[in-house]
Every structure is written in structure tokens, then in C-alpha cells.
Amino acid sequence: MAQNDTFNALLLQEGDPRPIAEVSTLNPADLPAGEVLVAVEHSGLNYKDAMILNGLGRLVREYPHVPGIDLAGTVTESSDARYRPGDHVLLTGWHVGERYWGGFAEYARVHGDWLTPMPDTLDARGAMIVGTAGFTAMLAIEALEHGEITPGTGEILVTGASGGVGNLAIALLAALGYRVVAATGRPENARHLEALGARSIVPRGELAERPDRPLLSERWAGVIDSVGGDTLAHALAETQARGVVAACGLAGGAGLTTTVIPFLLRGIRLQGIDSVQYPATDRERVWQRIGDLLPTEVLERCLAKEVGLSQLPQRAEALLAGQIRGRVLVTPTDH
Known part of the structure; x- marks a missing residue:
């Protein structure tokens, strides 16, 4: 990805009483340090994401911030020997989306230790319905x-x-x-x-x-x-x-x-149950087991809605109000 290329992200700015969320245009220089650049295909809206978008719990301390505690996609650049361009990966946990920029964007730069190789039974869509x-x-x-x-x-x-x-x-x-x-x-x-x-x-x-x-x-x-x-x-x-x-x-x-x-x-x-800091050495096994147990048709039954970045603040409020059944899938290229 060239330094003058641009992409879309949901960027939070500090506000009162809640952060101000806007779909913004960023370039690679805006992203934080990390060994692996991932083209994000899907993310998901979780309860913690909804809290972050509404400024609850002081989960985010520094702004501007890109939220999204989950992401799945394809490696485009890597200085980590474990990952090469074209590899399919997913990420949950490690305080990504809270302390570190997350998956509500078309690209994310992260540390290789946070990534899990995509199981052969899942794709990015299925993995983020799970999330x-x-x-x-x-x-x-x-x-x-x-x-x-x-x-x-x-x-x-x-x-x-x-x-x-x-x-x-x-x-x-x-x-x-x-x-x-x-x-x-x-x-x-x-x-x-x-x-x-x-x-x-x-x-x-x-x-x-x-x-x-x-x-x-x-x-x-x-x-x-x-x-x-x-x-x-x-x-x-x-x-x-x-x-x-x-x-x-x-x-x-x-x-x-x-x-x-x-x-x-x-x-x-x-x-x-702590899914944030669950040991990296065992994550691949757990994800493989999930993929083995849940075929695509079952995963799709768990899906409530597929949304773009601009719809996330509204969906976050609905999630906190208990108005959403199942999972909300986020497709960052659809905004």
C-alpha cells in the first residue's frame, strides 16, 4: 500500500457527553506501529464496541481513535516471518479497539502476536459473525x-x-x-x-x-x-x-x-471467562473447533444485520438497549 493511498475508517474524536464518530479518510502514515498490515474484509459489533462508541466505561483514554475489537481479512504487508501477503487472518482481544486502533476501518496495522491464522473451515465473513x-x-x-x-x-x-x-x-x-x-x-x-x-x-x-x-x-x-x-x-x-x-x-x-x-x-x-488475554498458543485450536462445529448455514442464522461504518453509532445504541438479536456484521468498504 503506497503512502499516498487512502482508505476509510470510523474515527472517534473526544466529545461530551460521548465521543464524536465520523467516517474519515486516512492514509497508511496515520496507522499505529505494527509488523502486519491487514486489509479488513469484515469486523463485528460487540457489546464492548457499543460501550466505546457511547463513551461508557472509560475504555478509550486517547483520541483520535479507531474502534472495533474484532477484525478479519488478508495480509497485504508483513515484516513478521509468520505472515505473508495473501494470508487470511483474524484478530480478537489483546485490547485492540480499546487501547489500540481496531477493525472499524478498511485497513489495520497490528502486531503479529495478536493475529490468528484463519481456520480452513471459516472465511472472514464467518469468522466475524462468530467474533x-x-x-x-x-x-x-x-x-x-x-x-x-x-x-x-x-x-x-x-x-x-x-x-x-x-x-x-x-x-x-x-x-x-x-x-x-x-x-x-x-x-x-x-x-x-x-x-x-x-x-x-x-x-x-x-x-x-x-x-x-x-x-x-x-x-x-x-x-x-x-x-x-x-x-x-x-x-x-x-x-x-x-x-x-x-x-x-x-x-x-x-x-x-x-x-x-x-x-x-x-x-x-x-x-x-477472559477472552481478551486468552493465550495465543491455544487460540488457533479454539477457532478451528468453532469452525468445525458451526457450518455456514448455522452462522448465517446468528446474523442480525450487515452494516457499513456510518451505521455503527445507531446500531451501537440499539445493541445497548437490547434491541438486536444475534450478531451485527461490519463491512468497512460499505459505508
């Missing part, structure tokens, strides 16, 4: 597996089922043979969730309040929770003995009011 949401869901499932929760152990509760993590967790669990119960506050999505593999639907209201006792009737062999707050407390109280609860989100609040009783009397494990 951080699906990668997190797969890590949560592996937490259940490490706790010896098998398809025969009992039902798995997925909270926040209508969101990106929820959709992909249901699809992955179903592909592995688990019996999935989906909790959602949007009953109009029931058929969609069942098509992804949910065996039954639980209204969000049944789980939304903090339990009035430390232990409730045992219902779940395992839980994948992207909501947090009182929903997580309720799920803990209903998890069966030696069950595993994987906590991977805070859409319903960062607080957690519970007791140690579920851990002491039922031996429940509460496992936090």
Missing part, C-alpha cells in the same frame, strides 16, 4: 467441559440468549449434543432460539430477581451467563451439585450479591 461473542461462548463451553459437565449431565442454561454470545453459545452447545434452555426477555425470539438448538425457553423475569434464599431447587448442570447481576445470583442458587457457571458478561450489571452457600453445600464452580 469475540462466539469465541467467548466457546471458552465458556470449554469451562463446562473442564468441570466434567457432559451432554448427559443435565440441562445447560444460557442467559441473555437473544444476544450475540447467547446465540452462538446455543448453536455450539446444540452441536455438541447438550440440552439447552434459553433465557430471554424477548418472547418473539423463541422460534429463532429453538432453530439454533434451544430445547426450551425461560422468560427472563423468572431469573431476573435476586433469590430470597441462598439455595433454590436444583435445575441446571451448567450455566453460560452473559448478564451478570441478580440474574447470575439467581442462576447460582439453582445450579445443581458440582455444576459449573461460566460468567462472561455484564449486560445486566457488574454487581453480584450472593452467598458462599452454593459453593460450600453444592460444590458449584463459578468460572470467569
